[in-house]
Amino acid sequence: MTLSTIATFAAAISLLIGAVFVLVGAIGLLKFNDPMTRLHAPTKVGTLGIGMLLLASILYALAQGDPSLHELLIMAFLFVTAPVSANFIAKVTIHRGTCETPPSPPKDSTWSTLNAPDDAQG
Amino acid sequence: MLRVYHWLFPHPLLTLILAVVWVLLQNKISAGMVVFGIILGIIIPRITAIWWPDRPKSFHLGKMITYSFMVLWDIVVANIQVAWIVISVPNSKLKPAWITVPLELKHPEAITVLAGTITLTPGTVSADLSSEGNSLLVHVLHTDDPDAVRDDIKSRYERRLLEIFS
Secondary structure (H helix, E strand, O other): OOHHHHHHHHHHHHHHHHHHHHHHHHHHHHHOOOHHHHOHHHHHHHHHHHHHHHHHHHHHHHHOOOOOOHHHHHHHHHHHHHHHHHHHHHHHHHHHOOOOOOOOOOOOOOEHHHOOHHHHHO | OHHHHHHHOOOHHHHHHHHHHHHHHHOOOOHHHHHHHHHHHHHHHHHHHHHOOOOOOOOOHHHHHHHHHHHHHHHHHHHHHHHHHHHHOOHHHOOOEEEEEEOOOOOHHHHHHHHHHHHHOOOEEEEEEEOOOOEEEEEEOOOOOHHHHHHHHHHHHHHHHHHHOO
């Protein structure tokens, strides 16, 4: 067992684990029946699913004797941008009323997305 | 001397991140690229400094690194739990809930990191901030005890972020 053989097997295992999480994310997307719960499914794909696929890519490059760390950047950008899009989808869902109405906040008057533009001045 | 330093490095951490990102983009380390990365790291924050008027007064990088590893570990654990919920819990028995998390954090940067952490951990999505920024609206996929989730977020993430940005 050379190091590159071990890395190849590790890459294969990471690919499998990543694929399983992407599959479960897709099943969740189909199975759940309202937008807010459905929003939870892609978070798995976006984190561990893609994470394991990128780890496989790093390990495979290592096995080929050509180390690469581009994948870390992909991961970092994904982790920074994914919450933003999830946040937008959640806000749209609140506005369209396709989910349960959220409870009002304890201290402030309302949630910022429901705040009328005129109130925002004050 | 300190004024020159502040003028040259309005955001020292951003300088460092830009340099590291530049080297990673090249995908191999060479002295020339490191130098060029540092030059970019100085020029870009300097040019964009007008749009970043406030910066957090203090930032504990060491604690942020331990926090990142803790979040990575939580993401793995929560992924497995949520994958199990997706497969095993039928839609009729699913108990989604809105929870409101009262915030002690005041820095916009700190609240952003907290909201990002909540969204990245599967099972919870941060949906909105209240109009005055005093509480965070979070959606939970499946829970029997919404208050426990709220306390968990406050004790596990917010307390640490308070230390990082204190």
